């Protein structure tokens with residue numbers, strides 16, 4: 309296992325600057341006095357920092373996964389990828405008229421915001437509550453193409469962002485962020501982490517009688533995606549909110565348990581119910597509302 313600071317994992321030169329260090333400090337201290345504006349954790353993409361080798365890495369990752377996904381990913385994911393103009397030719401732009409954000413804004417109002425690195429949980433939830441997705445801008449090194457110790461732009465954008473173009477998933481994710489930001493109860497914090505894991509990161513969905521991929525950890529990983537659909541060792545269970553929240557997950561090997569949605573409406577409705585329960589348990593103290601349906 310490599311550690312975060314080891315050379316050769318990600319192109320860290322892109323985030324080795326004063327702006328990124330200041331933004332990371334905001335993310336690390338968010339919620340403390342003087343650190344209440346999460347947008348100060350955002351940075352510029354600094355697109356010129358990508359090398360030709362970085363661009364080649366993007367094309368390689370895109371090419372070896374998109375052909376498989378055409379057959380095996382949720383139609384909602386594929387339609388979203390087309391809608392935000394996700395292409396093999398270049399690492400996505402976050403700003404400007406050719407950016408994924410340009411198209412996302414018109415579809416659901418979600419935006420992807422560049423961040424300098426790992427965000428603590430509350431900072432991450434604060435972004436989601438604003439319909440903003442904190443996005444790693446750096447990309448893994450060519451020599452580490454199959455080894456990803458931490459998210460990079462391929463995982464964060466290729467894996468996550470196409471679903472943000474879908475109005476139902478978009479509302480679900482914002483409500484999730486609001487609920488997770490609101491709760492300080494460790495019991496619910498753990499349950500919400502499990503929900504995120506088994507849906508946003510590793511979710512499956514039934515479409516046209518077939519099980520398809522939508523979780524970013526599956527979408528962005530050739531090994532994990534094929535294992536998720538084909539391995540006889542995977543227990544694929546129908547999505548049921550309470551059961552998902554009761555299921556512990558493991559992070560260092562292929563997932564032995566996955567949950568299969570019937571529809572994204574099912575996920576949104578279950579999240580809205582959970583959020584309402586959290587809200588009523590804090591009656592008089594919270595101001596959270598689920599995203600508009």
Ligand SMILES: [Fe+2]
Pocket residue numbers: 459463464467468509524525
């Ligand atoms: Fe992720």
